[in-house]
Amino acid sequence: MTVRLILRRDADAVADALTAAFLDDPVMAWLAGHDDRARRSVTLRAAMFAPAVDAVLRTGQGYAVLDGDRIVGAALWNPPDTSFFTAEDRPRIGDAMAAHAAPGAAERMRSLVLAMHERPFPDSTAFHLQFVGVTAAARSGGHGARLLAPVLARCDLDGLPAALESSNPRNVSFYRRLGFEVLWEVTPDGGPPLQTMWRPPRPAPHRP
Ligand SMILES: CC(C)(COP(=O)(O)OP(=O)(O)OC[C@H]1O[C@@H](n2cnc3c(N)ncnc32)[C@H](O)[C@@H]1OP(=O)(O)O)[C@@H](O)C(=O)NCCC(=O)NCCS
Numbered sequence: 268m269t270v271r272l273i274l275r276r277d278a279d280a281v282a283d284a285l286t287a288a289f290l291d292d293p294v295m296a297w298l299a300g301h302d303d304r305a306r307r308s309v310t311l312r313a314a315m316f317a318p319a320v321d322a323v324l325r326t327g328q329g330y331a332v333l334d335g336d337r338i339v340g341a342a343l344w345n346p347p348d349t350s351f352f353t354a355e356d357r358p359r360i361g362d363a364m365a366a367h368a369a370p371g372a373a374e375r376m377r378s379l380v381l382a383m384h385e386r387p388f389p390d391s392t393a394f395h396l397q398f399v400g401v402t403a404a405a406r407s408g409g410h411g412a413r414l415l416a417p418v419l420a421r422c423d424l425d426g427l428p429a430a431l432e433s434s435n436p437r438n439v440s441f442y443r444r445l446g447f448e449v450l451w452e453v454t455p456d457g458g459p460p461l462q463t464m465w466r467p468p469r470p471a472p473h474r475p
Pocket of ligand 1: 288289292398399400401402405406407408409410411412413432433434435437438439440441442
């Protein structure tokens, strides 16, 4: 098992792994709107994870976990004071949702964005976790924690906070173990709740 930076040649494998990992995620399933898992998978890959992998190749803050030479999970981060999806990404995401998601996708997407922006994070200097996912067969072996370790260590070294929105209440205990606390919960109109979580910087032992 190895954790390493995501490279351009990994793009398809990372998009595949994240699509599989999020297939039954409450928020992603609601967003795609399909009961049929094959259609949900096509929607999430085209509208969410292919654009997200391209975005993380720009930020340079993506990590993959490999079992042998197979990518089984990934964590995509946005560094402080930057936008993850750019103005050029938004039409691509909107078009892919319109092409593949169940009817009403634009409204669901709008209410998700509105809910997530309802209350701002305490400050803008956080590393923001956009997505972390491990394929179902590879879960519960510590890969999720290992995937987040490099950026959390960097946060501690630089004295920076980390932030995320958990799209599944089941994950709250996982994030708590890594030092995150729930700030509040937001619920998009007609959708499932998300827990907004925050991790204050911890003192790094080797910080000067
Ligand atoms: C959350 C996730 C990345 C953790 O990866 P992992 O490799 O299983 O993580 P670890 O082995 O380090 O930790 C296990 C913890 O993950 C959480 N978890 C969430 N869903 C899980 C699942 N289906 N199976 C196992 N663990 C799960 C639990 O908190 C678990 O801790 P617990 O055993 O005390 O309940 C992974 O479960 C996953 O990809 N889930 C689906 C996608 C997702 O929810 N991503 C995060 C969105 S905010």
